[in-house]
Amino acid sequence: MNYHLTSFGCQMNDHDAERMRGLLESLGYRESRIRDDADLILFNTCTIRGSADERFLGNLGEARRIKRENPDVVVAVGGCWAQSQKELVFTQFPFVDIAFGPGEITRLGELIARERIEAVGAFSFDGAFSGTLPAKRERPHHAWVQISVGCNCVCSYCIVPAVRGRERSRHPQELVDEVAALAGDGVREVTLLGQNVNSYGRDLPRGERMTFAELLRAVGSVPGIWRVRYTSPHPKDMREDVIAAMAETPTLCEHVHLPAQSGSTAVLKRMRRTYSRERYIDLLARIRDGIEDVSVTTDLIVGFPGETDEEFADTLSLVREARYDGAFTFVYSERPGTEAAAAMQDDIPPALKSERIQALVDTVHEVSRARARRFVDAEHEVLVEGPSRNDPDRLRGRLRQNITVNFSGDAVPGSLAMVRITGASSATLTGEQVGVRVPA
Numbered sequence: 001m002n003y004h005l006t007s008f009g010c011q012m013n014d015h016d017a018e019r020m021r022g023l024l025e026s027l028g029y030r031e032s033r034i035r036d037d038a039d040l041i042l043f044n045t046c047t048i049r050g051s052a053d054e055r056f057l058g059n060l061g062e063a064r065r066i067k068r069e070n071p072d073v074v075v076a077v078g079g080c081w082a083q084s085q086k087e088l089v090f091t092q093f094p095f096v097d098i099a100f101g102p103g104e105i106t107r108l109g110e111l112i113a114r115e116r117i118e119a120v121g122a123f124s125f126d127g128a129f130s131g132t133l134p135a136k137r138e139r140p141h142h143a144w145v146q147i148s149v150g151c152n153c154v155c156s157y158c159i160v161p162a163v164r165g166r167e168r169s170r171h172p173q174e175l176v177d178e179v180a181a182l183a184g185d186g187v188r189e190v191t192l193l194g195q196n197v198n199s200y201g202r203d204l205p206r207g208e209r210m211t212f213a214e215l216l217r218a219v220g221s222v223p224g225i226w227r228v229r230y231t232s233p234h235p236k237d238m239r240e241d242v243i244a245a246m247a248e249t250p251t252l253c254e255h256v257h258l259p260a261q262s263g264s265t266a267v268l269k270r271m272r273r274t275y276s277r278e279r280y281i282d283l284l285a286r287i288r289d290g291i292e293d294v295s296v297t298t299d300l301i302v303g304f305p306g307e308t309d310e311e312f313a314d315t316l317s318l319v320r321e322a323r324y325d326g327a328f329t330f331v332y333s334e335r336p337g338t339e340a341a342a343a344m345q346d347d348i349p350p351a352l353k354s355e356r357i358q359a360l361v362d363t364v365h366e367v368s369r370a371r372a373r374r375f376v377d378a379e380h381e382v383l384v385e386g387p388s389r390n391d392p393d394r395l396r397g398r399l400r401q402n403i404t405v406n407f408s409g410d411a412v413p414g415s416l417a418m419v420r421i422t423g424a425s426s427a428t429l430t431g432e433q434v435g436v437r438v439p440a
C-alpha cells in the first residue's frame with residue numbers, strides 16, 4: 001500500500017507530518033511521491049490564514065478527481081482545517097473518507113481500519129500528543145519535540161485557540177527521556193515546539209511541573225545533544241530566567257524567534273497581545289544584553305483592521321529599531337470564529353495591504369542583509385545537514401544563529417564543521433570549511 005502526504009502550515013504541522021509518516025510506515029505503508037499512485041491520499045491541513053485554506057482546497061479538488069477515477073482510494077484530511085470544519089466536512093466534501101483533528105493523529109491507524117466500514121471523523125481537544133509516535137524525520141540529525149499543544153492566549157486575529165483548544169503540557173520527564181532517546185538515535189539538534197513555550201508546565205500538577213527555563217536547562221544537558229532551539233515564545237511571558245538559561249547553557253543556541261505582530265501599541269492593543277511597543281523593545285534589549293551575538297527573528301502582520309498609515313509606519317520603524325535577522329511577514333486575513341472577525345471590520349483595501357506587505361518585505365530584507373554581514377570574514381560553527389540544495393557538490397548547514405550556510409568542504413552530515421564565511425545575502429551565507437569541531 002502506498003500513501004501520499006501533503007502538509008501545509010506551521011512547524012507544529014511539520015512535526016505532526018513526520019509522525020504521520022512514521023505511523024503509516026510502521027503499518028507497512030510506503031510513501032509515494034506521486035499522488036496519482038497512492039492508495040491513501042492524506043492531507044495535513046492548516047487554517048491560520050485564508051490563503052492556506054485556498055491552497056488546500058485546490059489540492060483537495062485534485063484528490064476528488066483521483067477518487068472518481070479509482071473509488072478504492074482513501075482520502076483522509078487531518079489537522080486544523082479539518083478541526084475547524086468538523087460539522088461540514090463530510091457533507092461539503094462527500095468523497096472524504098476520514099477527517100480528524102490535530103489531537104487524533106495517534107488514532108490514524110484505527111481510523112484507517114474503521115474507514116473500510118464507514119466514513120469516520122475524530123475530533124477533540126484532549127487527544128494524545130503526536131509527540132509520542134515514532135517519526136520519519138525530514139532532517140535526520142534534527143528533531144522537533146512537541147512540549148505542549150493548544151494556546152490560552154486570546155490574540156484577536158488568531159484561530160489557533162479555537163481549533164487546538166486550551167494549552168496542555170507534556171510531562172517534563174517524558175520530554176527529557178524522549179530527547180535522550182533521540183540522541184541515541186543520532187539526533188544532534190532539537191527544536192522544542194509549542195504555541196507559547198513560555199507558559200509550558202503551568203497546567204501540570206504542582207510537584208511534577210518544571211518551568212520552561214528549567215526544561216531548557218534539562219534538555220540542554222542531555223548527552224549527545226549539541227544544539228537546542230525553541231519556538232515560539234510570547235513576549236508577554238518571556239522572563240529573565242529563560243534569558244539566563246540561554247546565556248548559561250552552552251547547547252542553547254543564540255537565536256530567539258520573538259513574534260511582535262505589530263510595531264504600534266494601539267494595534268497591539270486591538271490584537272490583544274497585552275504588551276506595548278516599549279515593553280517589547282525593552283525585552284529585546286534585555287535579551288541582547290544577556291545573550292552574546294543573539295539573532296532575533298519575528299512574525300509581523302500588516303493590514304490589521306483599522307491599521308492607519310502611522311500605525312503601519314510604526315511596524316516599519318520597529319523592524320529597523322529591533323534589527324531583525326529575519327521575519328515572517330503576513331497580510332491580515334479574517335478568520336471566522338475569531339474575535340477580530342466578529343467585532344472588527346476587515347477594512348484595509350487589498351491594494352493597500354499589498355503595498356504595505358511589499359514595503360515591509362523590502363525593509364526586512366534591507367535590515368537582515370546588513371545584519372548578516374557581521375558573520376563575513378570570520379569562522380563559525382556549522383551543523384552540517386547535507387548537500388546544498390542548488391549545488392550538490394557543496395554542503396549546507398546552519399549557524400547556531402539559525403542562518404543557513406552553503407559551503408565547500410567534506411564534513412559529514414550530522415557533524416560540526418568550522419566554516420569561514422565569505423559572503424552574505426539576506427537569507428543565506430556562503431563559505432569554505434576550514435576545520436571540524438569536536439563537541440565537548
Ligand code: 5AD
Binds near residue numbers: 159299332
Ligand atoms: N492573518 C494573518 N496572519 C496571521 N497569523 C495568525 N493569524 C493570522 C491572521 N488571521 C500569523 C501570526 C502568527 C503566525 C503563525 O501567523 O503572525 O504569529
Ligand code: SF4
Binds near residue numbers: 153154155160196
Ligand atoms: Fe495564536 Fe496568539 Fe496563541 Fe500565537 S499566542 S497561537 S498568535 S492566540
